[in-house]
Amino acid sequence: MANTKTSMASKHAREESMWGYIMVAPTIIGLIVLNLYPFLNTLVLSFSKTKPFGLYELRGIQNYVKMFQSPEFWRANWNTIYFCILTVPIGIFLALAVAVMLNAKIKGRTAFRAIFFLPMVVAPAAVAMVWKWMFNTEYGIINTLLAHKVNWVTDPNVIMITCAIIAIWSAIGYDAVLLLAGLQNISKSYYEAASLDGATKWQQFRMITLPMVSPTLFVVLIMRLMSSIKVYDLIYMMVEESNPALTSAQSLMYLFYRESFVTGNRGFGSAVVIWTVALIGLVTVVQFWGQKKWVNYEV
Amino acid sequence: MKALKKAAVITLSASLAMGLTACSSGGTSRDGKTHLTFQIWDVAQRDGMQKICDAYTAKNPDVVIEVQVTSWSEYWTKLEAAAISNQMPDIFWMHTNEILKYADYGKLADLTELYDDESKTYYADHFSETSLGNIQGSNGRYYGVPKDKDTVCLVYNKEMFDAAGVAYPDENWTWDDLIEASQKVYDATGKYGYMAYGDDQLGYWNFVYQKGGCILTEDKERGGFDQPATIDAMKFYIGLQDYDWCPDQNYFAETSPGTAFFSEQGSMFLEGNWNLLAEMNNYPDMIGKWDVAVLPKCPDPVSGDGRATISNGLCYSTSATGKNLEIVKDVLKFFGSEEGQRIQGESGAAIPAYEGLEQTWVKVFEQFDYVLDVQKCVDMFDYAVQSVNNADRPVWKTQVTDALLKIYSDTYTIDEGLKVIQEAINTAGDDD
Numbered sequence: 253m254a255n256t257k258t259s260m261a262s263k264h265a266r267e268e269s270m271w272g273y274i275m276v277a278p279t280i281i282g283l284i285v286l287n288l289y290p291f292l293n294t295l296v297l298s299f300s301k302t303k304p305f306g307l308y309e310l311r312g313i314q315n316y317v318k319m320f321q322s323p324e325f326w327r328a329n330w331n332t333i334y335f336c337i338l339t340v341p342i343g344i345f346l347a348l349a350v351a352v353m354l355n356a357k358i359k360g361r362t363a364f365r366a367i368f369f370l371p372m373v374v375a376p377a378a379v380a381m382v383w384k385w386m387f388n389t390e391y392g393i394i395n396t397l398l399a400h401k402v403n404w405v406t407d408p409n410v411i412m413i414t415c416a417i418i419a420i421w422s423a424i425g426y427d428a429v430l431l432l433a434g435l436q437n438i439s440k441s442y443y444e445a446a447s448l449d450g451a452t453k454w455q456q457f458r459m460i461t462l463p464m465v466s467p468t469l470f471v472v473l474i475m476r477l478m479s480s481i482k483v484y485d486l487i488y489m490m491v492e493e494s495n496p497a498l499t500s501a502q503s504l505m506y507l508f509y510r511e512s513f514v515t516g517n518r519g520f521g522s523a524v525v526i527w528t529v530a531l532i533g534l535v536t537v538v539q540f541w542g543q544k545k546w547v548n549y550e551v
Numbered sequence: 552m553k554a555l556k557k558a559a560v561i562t563l564s565a566s567l568a569m570g571l572t573a574c575s576s577g578g579t580s581r582d583g584k585t586h587l588t589f590q591i592w593d594v595a596q597r598d599g600m601q602k603i604c605d606a607y608t609a610k611n612p613d614v615v616i617e618v619q620v621t622s623w624s625e626y627w628t629k630l631e632a633a634a635i636s637n638q639m640p641d642i643f644w645m646h647t648n649e650i651l652k653y654a655d656y657g658k659l660a661d662l663t664e665l666y667d668d669e670s671k672t673y674y675a676d677h678f679s680e681t682s683l684g685n686i687q688g689s690n691g692r693y694y695g696v697p698k699d700k701d702t703v704c705l706v707y708n709k710e711m712f713d714a715a716g717v718a719y720p721d722e723n724w725t726w727d728d729l730i731e732a733s734q735k736v737y738d739a740t741g742k743y744g745y746m747a748y749g750d751d752q753l754g755y756w757n758f759v760y761q762k763g764g765c766i767l768t769e770d771k772e773r774g775g776f777d778q779p780a781t782i783d784a785m786k787f788y789i790g791l792q793d794y795d796w797c798p799d800q801n802y803f804a805e806t807s808p809g810t811a812f813f814s815e816q817g818s819m820f821l822e823g824n825w826n827l828l829a830e831m832n833n834y835p836d837m838i839g840k841w842d843v844a845v846l847p848k849c850p851d852p853v854s855g856d857g858r859a860t861i862s863n864g865l866c867y868s869t870s871a872t873g874k875n876l877e878i879v880k881d882v883l884k885f886f887g888s889e890e891g892q893r894i895q896g897e898s899g900a901a902i903p904a905y906e907g908l909e910q911t912w913v914k915v916f917e918q919f920d921y922v923l924d925v926q927k928c929v930d931m932f933d934y935a936v937q938s939v940n941n942a943d944r945p946v947w948k949t950q951v952t953d954a955l956l957k958i959y960s961d962t963y964t965i966d967e968g969l970k971v972i973q974e975a976i977n978t979a980g981d982d983d
Contacts, residue, residue, distance in 0.1 A: 303656075304631065304652050304656055305631060305634050305635050305656050305658065306635040307656075384805075388805050388806075389801070389802070389805055390802070390805070390806065403801050405804065405805055406800075406801035406802075406804045406805065407801070408960065492804060493949075493952055494748070494749055494750070494800070494803060494804050494952075494956070495804035495956070496800050496801060496804060496956045496957075496959050496960035497804075497960075498953065498956060499953065499956075499957070510949060513628060514945070514948075514949050515945060515946055515948075515949050516652075516945045516946065517946070
């Protein structure tokens with residue numbers, strides 16, 4: 253009797269888990285076909301000498317040796333890090349400022365929220381095209397307003413700053429909306445208590461807002477840093493092949509694109525991608541380790 | 552319960568299978584006709600190509616040809632992916648930049664014997680040596696039917712020349728005249744003179760061959776950037792940006808010479824003849840203000856007579872493993888026939904590769920109030936040089952561009968830069 257009962261139960265459990273598998277199958281299959289399989293392929297290619305039409309020969313670590321010896325590669329690393337330094341701190345600071353302002357009781361708050369979020373809705377290519385016109389040395393509105401000829405797009409020392417300005421502008425609304433959600437979760441009672449105790453606005457921000465919003469801030473930081481390391485489309489649109497500032501603007505992903513699809517050297521390109529994945533992994537691990545020091549999960 | 556589960560599994564697997572097979576295409580379809588696809592990259596030539604297809608299908612009603620346009624930037628990525636999965640379009644344009652790669656890897660059908668039933672010497676009888684050079688694989692076999700041929704010409708602004716009191720460029724013009732006229736135009740109007748930017752086919756290649764130098768040696772194995780003639784021509788060409796009347800490379804990175812020319816900022820630039828018709832259509836306000844001349848010649852060539860222009864040409868190709876190869880071959884045969892080439896010329900798409908039909912293209916320009924002297928583009932075929940190419944071009948092309956930009960931005964001296972370029976070309980084919 254007891255025996256049949258357990259077998260019934262286990263049969264039931266089996267059926268249950270079977271259904272579970274079927275339910276998650278579309279996602280899992282999608283992940284395997286669209287993410288895992290290409291990733292493994294890239295890994296294999298990074299150890300191969302590639303030829304046209306998908307042919308390749310395994311060659312060991314040759315691509316990596318070549319990559320580490322290439323000054324272009326190190327330059328691309330620096331360019332990418334420089335881009336992150338320019339965009340991430342300023343971008344997140346501004347996003348937080350915007351979020352705090354949008355959280356305050358001001359007139360037309362919803363309209364402002366929509367306006368700040370707009371850049372996120374526009375296609376990155378269109379964004380880059382418009383900014384490119386505005387930054388044009390000869391006819392651009394920015395140089396006209398400055399009454400000064402700055403080579404925004406072609407000066408090797410300026411191009412990254414130009415790209416950073418556009419990147420920050422594009423991302424600010426999205427980050428602000430995420431942070432705003434975080435801000436709205438903070439209970440009003442903290443602020444009431446603080447003001448009763450005579451805390452200034454700044455003290456309230458530092459002692460209440462910042463710690464309470466830190467989990468959201470952490471998520472935003474991770475996402476922003478990842479997408480900054482992977483920056484490609486913006487630079488591709490801004491910097492054409494004939495631009496003398498090309499080497500100063502070439503990010504890791506742009507280097508990967510040029511090697512893989514322009515030069516046709518997919519092996520080398522794959523090695524650059526694997527390196528970038530490792531870099532992102534490392535940065536993320538460091539962040540998760542560092543979060544213990546500043547992120548507050550207690551409500 | 553069991554039935555339900557079964558149904559779920561079947562639905563799931565069926566939907567997956569459908570996803571996998573949705574991309575494959577059929578040759579002969581329900582209407583009993585053979586459907587062919589024809590892939591091109593230039594939207595301006597779509598109508599011309601459609602007319603050729605219509606002429607063919609009028610005679611062969613059991614064939615339907617669909618012209619598809621993919622932009623140049625996506626064309627090669629797409630075609631390579633199609634080649635890997637054996638799904639290439641039935642007919643497609645092939646470019647000299649890429650033909651060696653496709654031909655040498657066996658992706659293109661060998662069309663050397665296409666016209667053997669008509670004449671064993673059909674190709675040689677009707678197409679120039681340059682055209683035939685553009686359809687050959689590394690083994691010398693033909694992997695395409697010549698489509699068109701082009702030259703690079705000098706485009707100039709008549710109004711600015713008049714304002715400066717300079718005679719229009721003619722076939723006696725030399726590099727010295729180019730500089731002199733540029734200076735005079737600049738002094739008189741404040742507009743730029745000849746706009747020398749860092750382009751190969753529409754720039755320094757022409758000057759190098761005029762000087763008697765070369766980009767690749769005769770056997771295409773090595774670069775020519777260690778030859779004095781090439782070095783001199785490069786120094787001359789790059790040095791043009793030092794004059795006040797020529798914008799620098801920073802300017803060109805944001806404003807192409809064509810844009811500058813048609814917004815009346817500069818008086819001269821090198822243009823490919825294939826863009827002229829579109830420019831007539833796109834800038835109606837400029838009609839009558841500009842014209843076309845042959846390229847100025849080198850006054851002191853190391854060899855040759857100082858004249859040269861780069862000539863390239865496309866061809867029609869098909870996959871080596873196509874399902875409808877026999878029918879496609881018949882279509883290609885028509886594309887390369889006098890009739891097919893004449894339709895192309897008359898549509899204004901491009902100068903037909905077929906010798907003797909050049910005038911069909913020239914006549915297209917008679918539709919405008921001001922008739923451009925496009926005959927000059929045709930005249931230059933007498934001394935045209937085949938566009939530079941070898942199998943490793945995709946590898947060295949980007950390296951050469953990078954090095955050239957470093958010369959322009961003074962990271963390299965010209966001598967250092969040219970050494971880097973020479974090295975890049977020589978080592979591009981090394982199997983490491």
